[in-house]
Amino acid sequence: MKLLLDSISKNEIEVLNSVIDCYGVTSNPTIVKKHGKVNLFEHLKEIKKINVDLELHVQVVGQTKEKILKDAKNIVDALGSDIFIKVPVDKEGLCTIKELKKKGYRVTATAIYSEFQAILAVMNGADYIAPYINRMSNMEKNTVEIIKNLRRFIDHEKYSTQILAASFKNIGQVTEIINAGAHAVTVNPYLINEVLLSPTVNKAIDQFVDDWEITFNRKEI
Ligand SMILES: O=C[C@H](O)COP(=O)(O)O
Numbered sequence: 592m593k594l595l596l597d598s599i600s601k602n603e604i605e606v607l608n609s610v611i612d613c614y615g616v617t618s619n620p621t622i623v624k625k626h627g628k629v630n631l632f633e634h635l636k637e638i639k640k641i642n643v644d645l646e647l648h649v650q651v652v653g654q655t656k657e658k659i660l661k662d663a664k665n666i667v668d669a670l671g672s673d674i675f676i677k678v679p680v681d682k683e684g685l686c687t688i689k690e691l692k693k694k695g696y697r698v699t700a701t702a703i704y705s706e707f708q709a710i711l712a713v714m715n716g717a718d719y720i721a722p723y724i725n726r727m728s729n730m731e732k733n734t735v736e737i738i739k740n741l742r743r744f745i746d747h748e749k750y751s752t753q754i755l756a757a758s759f760k761n762i763g764q765v766t767e768i769i770n771a772g773a774h775a776v777t778v779n780p781y782l783i784n785e786v787l788l789s790p791t792v793n794k795a796i797d798q799f800v801d802d803w804e805i806t807f808n809r810k811e812i
Contacts, residue, residue: 592769592774592775592776593614593615593646593753593755593774593775593776594611594612594613594614594775594776594777594778595613595614595615595616595617595646595648595755595775595776595777595778596613596615596616596617596777596778596779596780596783597617597618597622597757597777597778597779598616598618598622598779598780599616599618599622599623599626599629599631599634599635599638600626600780601634601637601638601641603780604616604638604641604645604780605641607780607783607784608641608642608645610787611783613642613645614645614646614775615645615646615647615648615777616635616638616645616646616647616648617648617677617699617721617755617757617777618631618635618648618649618650619650619677619701620650620652631649632666632669632670635647635649635670636670639670646673646675647670647673647674647675648674648675648676648677648699648719648755648777649666649670649674649675649676649677650676650677650678650679650701651663651666651676651677651678651679654683655683656683656686656687656690659678659683659684659687659691660687660690660691662676663676663678663687663691663696667696672695672696672697673697674697675697675698675699675718675719676691676696676697676698676699677698677699677700677701677721678691678698678699678700678701678717679700679701679702680700680701680702680703680708680709680711680712680720681702684700684702685711685712685715688700688712688715688716688717689715689716692715692716692717697718698716698717698718698719699717699718699719699720699721699755700712700715700717700719700720700721701721701757702721702723703720703721703722703723704722704723704726704727704730704732705727705732706737706740706741709722709737709741709754710741710744712752713741713744713745713748713750713752714750716752717752718751718752718753719752719753719754719755719775720741720752720753720754720755721755721756721757721777722734722737722738722741722754722756722757723757723758724756724757724758724759724764724768725758725759725760725764726758727758728764734764734767734768734771735767735768735770735771736771738754738756738768738771738772738773739771739772741754741772742754742771742772742773743772753774753775754772754773754774754775755773755774755775755776755777756768756773756775756776756777757776757777759776759778759779759782760782761782762782762783762785762786765778765782
């Protein structure tokens with residue numbers, strides 16, 4: 592299982608990278624917008640300094656094959672060939688995924704709202720597919736079934752594509768989707784922090800310490 596952070600906040604990534612086994616970082620133009628007009632490539636280089644092993648997934652903005660290929664080249668020229676190029680799965684995107692794979696790029700097929708869209712991206716050779724879990728839930732789709740089906744399809748047809756599930760709005764969705772067979776999930780740090788900073792857990796820990804202190808009149812073992 593791979594856990595990635597859906598964020599480009601250096602502070603959040605630095606803190607969580609020291610606490611959990613963080614595999615990588617994903618972003619899209621909306622995530623970048625929250626940080627204002629940053630120099631994205633320089634910013635991502637700084638993030639890489641936090642942990643050189645972090646896998647980076649960076650999204651193109653071009654909407655035609657030519658423009659997507661140009662974006663992909665610019666991203667790789669700036670950040671290196673181990674970057675995953677996120678390409679939204681529409682007609683132009685699918686066509687470009689095929690081309691990018693021929694050229695040796697690493698590709699994450701994104702903006703996936705349906706099982707068939709995902710299957711097409713797998714068949715075109717995407718390294719990862721990123722189904723949007725919460726956005727599909729809002730369309731009343733059974734996301735657990737979709738992930739189970741996709742995992743079965745990938746395993747049965749022996750594709751090497753991995754499911755990198757994205758767009759979560761609560762941790763229940765994350766664990767459901769992990770259990771359904773996703774290879775990886777990308778999660779906004781605020782959801783992880785909600786678990787790590789849970790008042791319920793803190794209360795239990797405080798109670799243990801209080802009970803020990805009452806018994807032994809000290810706070811150490
Ligand atoms: O890059 C994809 C994001 O995970 C989408 O998440 P969102 O639905 O919270 O915008």
